[in-house]
Amino acid sequence: MNKLRWALLVVSAVISLAAGFATPHDAAHEEWWNRIPAFFALFGFIGCIVIIFFAKSLGELFLRKREDYYDAD
């Protein structure tokens, strides 16, 4: 990625975070996650990492096999 794209990413990340802090939350929909600052940013970031490493470790543990696994006798 070149510098322009990095800048774009950083700017949009900052805007979305700032907008998140600026959003007033509806009292009727008050849930515990609304009290955590930048919850959905953390959710996306950590969720993505969790998925990557969880899936990879499952694969390494027993799910990934050679391509001829079912053909080999």
Place this chain on the structure above:
Amino acid sequence: MPIEATFPPALIMLAGAILLPMLPRNCRSFFSLFIPLLALGLVWLAPSGTHLTLKLMDYHLVIYQVDRLSRVFGMIFALITVIGCLFAFHVKEAAKQTSALLYSAGALGVTFAGDFITLFVFWELMSIPSTYLIWARGTKESHKAGMRYLMFHIFGGGLLFAGILIHTAETGGILIEQLTARHSLSSWLILAGVALNAAVIPLHAWLSDAYPKATVTGAVFLSALTTKTAVYVLLRVFPGLEILIALGVVMTLYGIVFAFLANDIREILAYHIISQVGYMVAGAGIGTELAINGASAHAFSHILYKALLFMGAGAVLHTTGKSKLTELGGLGKRQPLILWLYMIAAFSISGFPLFNGFISKSMVIAAAGEAHYNIAMLLMLLASVGTFLSVGLKLPYATWYGENRGLSPLPPPRNMYFAMAAAAFFCLLHGIMPGLLYDMLPYQVHFAPYTFPHLVETSQILIFTFAAFWIFRKKVAGEVGITLDVDWFYRRPARWVQRIFLEDLETAFNKVEALSMDIVGKLSLLSKNPMLIFTKSGGKYFSPDTYRPAIQTLIVLVLFSFVLISFWGLLSHLIFVK
């Protein structure tokens, strides 16, 4: 016969499928476009109500019944058949075109069926042409996977039929009704049969096994029809069945984990069908008006963007002959149009604002929140992170960017671009003007997708998912190999079953046969040549010369005894005469 607005679209498709092979070769493609267009028009015009019934013995079959729920599904099935036939416009084999129309006829028939018998007949009608669309690829893998697919669906059809028979015996009626509250064997059997077609875990392995091995054009129809007709039946027969929420959420997460591990691009997309259908199954389980609306809207959106994804991946396979992440790369410069059309679908499935996934997926998630299924809601949000990771980032990164492997793709047929553009058009249209889709839904919609908190939430999730992907992009690269799934349980033991029941049994039979043939052979030789009893020199290479010395000796002995007797007679005569 004049075709009226109340003519069943499924019968139009059936008639088209029967007529198509009789047409001249160069008319068929146009005809295969015209028939689903006609069906689409009929669905569009059909007024609500019952339009065609038939008396079969003591039962009144309801062949064609329209309401708001069936209309929205009928619309999308007919629309995607048009787009799929446009994508397959260059295909001239009548068998493939007929299969596509028959398959679609089955889906439309199920959608507009008013009784369980009609539903079952059309349900089974879908399974055979869809199997053909897998076999038509012509490879050894597709042949085997198609057979497994067919077996699975025959089994599922059996479950459904058994359920319908018991249900009819119990209630005396065959009309389709809600079975959510009926906890009897019949409704569990029907649920199992339908869940199998909806690829509910653990009855899903046929999907991820067979779809990546189907033909390039056939996969488009497969991705759209089978699972979504099952979703429709779940929405109609089992709305509010709570177990479906758990099953649906498991599907959303299971799909993304296995999609992440897959190496074949169409396998990634196939696992994401399971994941996306999970939202709809969960929606059926929540069962509120918002959830039913959300599941229907998501089915509509999903069919469009998933078909577009399969068309994009299919175009790559068609032009390069490759479909593995580890064999693709650097195609972005050579196929910019395919890349961008694919990315429209990828943004849609990931739920980007202004794309149709955003306005439908959020409905299901909001329905979960509204009904206070908070865990389900968060897990479904997590699944949408995984969707963006695999379909929106990993797959296009590895295929069109990434390492340049010097592939030189052929130009695809132009109709492929038109079909992809048509699907992309609807993805954007509904994303920008959600009202067009919302007006078709079964219930009045009181849901606004474009609210400020919702946009902020979505953009935070997507931006930071991208950031995590970029940091770990090296870890995400595809790896050579296959992933085990529950198909292991019938593919791996198949070898042992084959060994015990076929190979070992055959060896035993062969041995018995050889033994008995040996005994018969020896016995027959014995009756030919009794000398064998004395000589015991195996009967196989019998030659009369072998025993000749013995016979000669015998003859010589006999002759010699004659000589002796004669000599004795002569001698005694000479002595006693004197």
